[in-house]
Amino acid sequence: MSERSHISATRLSIVLPAKNESRSLAVLLPDLRGRFPDAEIIVVDDGSDDGTVDLCQSYGVRAIRHAYSKGNGAAIKSGARAAQGEFIVFMDADGQHRPQDIPHLLTRLSEGFDMAVGARIAAGTQAGLHRAMANGFYNRFASWMTGQQIMDLTSGFRAVRARLFKRFLYLLPNGFSYPTTCTMAFFRSGYSVTYEPIEVQQRMAGTASHIRPWRDGVRFLLIIFKIGTLFSPMKLFFPISMAFFFTGLGHYMHTYFSSGRFTNMSALLFITSVLVFLIGLVSEQITTLIYRDTDA
Structure with missing residues (x-):
């Protein structure tokens, strides 16, 4: 040695x-x-x-x-x-x-x-x-x-x-x-x-x-992707959620000023943004439970 x-x-x-x-x-x-x-x-x-x-x-x-x-x-x-x-x-x-x-x-x-x-x-x-x-x-x-x-x-x-x-x-x-x-x-x-x-x-x-x-x-x-969702879920899910949100916001602004309407596509993008965020939040809680013994 x-x-x-x-x-x-x-x-x-x-x-x-x-x-x-x-x-x-x-x-x-x-x-x-x-x-x-x-x-x-x-x-x-x-x-x-x-x-x-x-x-x-x-x-x-x-x-x-x-x-x-x-x-x-x-x-x-x-x-x-x-x-x-x-x-x-x-x-x-x-x-x-x-x-x-x-x-x-x-x-x-x-x-x-x-x-x-x-x-x-x-x-x-x-x-x-x-x-x-x-x-x-x-x-x-x-x-x-x-x-x-x-x-x-x-x-x-x-x-x-x-x-x-x-x-x-x-x-x-x-x-x-x-x-x-x-x-x-x-x-x-x-x-x-x-x-x-x-x-x-x-x-x-x-x-x-x-x-x-x-x-x-x-x-x-x-x-x-597996590692991302296992160790730091929100770092992966939050940007995806924000991408859907701002895409929906941009689509809504376009349809509002062009035709004065709130379209189904805008609603779908907003709902998807919320769902992805909630999935990330639940994943974060599950990750905390996985490491409750090893973090000690």
């Missing part, structure tokens, strides 16, 4: 979700074991067919196997439930995340933060232009929703306080959006989140991304 980190490896669990990543794990696991000999290392095999479990056993690493692929988020949840450490580090198993960056994240936890996220400063080397633009949009949207600057909403490399992270397991989806959900959940509950710049390595040869740009792009778009 680095001298910068004040967290003992005996209190640390390292969780790696993996699906057919045996080639990269063959390099990553001995590196992790050499750097953190006392840490609990857990590989969650999400339905691999490349001998991942046998590889873990050869390095003395604990392996949890899913009988079939359930998704990255499901693997994260399985690993978090099994982790015994006071602190958990989550990192990808494809070789993009560097073990030498772990002490930097742990240092931020020792400074009092509840979650430290590895913010990719070289994301462009791994992602195409469309991925970089999408990530930028997600970051800006989430920053607006939370009122806090979010440098990397989708990074899977992070260190957390285990007892706090486990409170939100029921919120996490089984797919690739667990970083988005847990980050927003921490902000919503008033926990401290910080970002540590990291470099992203090239994915090891023989490994491939499990993200499909078009299919998962649509899913991420839906997640944006």
Whole structure:
């Protein structure tokens, strides 16, 4: 462990979700074991067919196997439930995340933060232009929703306080959006989140991304709306309500001065504005109930 980190490896669990990543794990696991000999290392095999479990056993690493692929988020949840450490580090198993960056994240936890996220400063080397633009949009949207600057909403490399992270397991989806959900959940509950710049390595040869740009792009778009309604509903519903209201007002002014009438379309737009506002208000109350235990 680095001298910068004040967290003992005996209190640390390292969780790696993996699906057919045996080639990269063959390099990553001995590196992790050499750097953190006392840490609990857990590989969650999400339905691999490349001998991942046998590889873990050869390095003395604990392996949890899913009988079939359930998704990255499901693997994260399985690993978090099994982790015994006071602190958990989550990192990808494809070789993009560097073990030498772990002490930097742990240092931020020792400074009092509840979650430290590895913010990719070289994301462009791994992602195409469309991925970089999408990530930028997600970051800006989430920053607006939370009122806090979010440098990397989708990074899977992070260190957390285990007892706090486990409170939100029921919120996490089984797919690739667990970083988005847990980050927003921490902000919503008033926990401290910080970002540590990291470099992203090239994915090891023989490994491939499990993200499909078009299919998962649509899913991420839906997640944006889900996250918005789950954590800050009025920030999403209120602008929509105002858009309907002012559209209705503009339509009414036009029809009033042109023909002296109040039309059905104006009435529909005003009613829609009120309904959207009320839905947002009810959603805000439901959100408060969801977090009544975690906010304590």
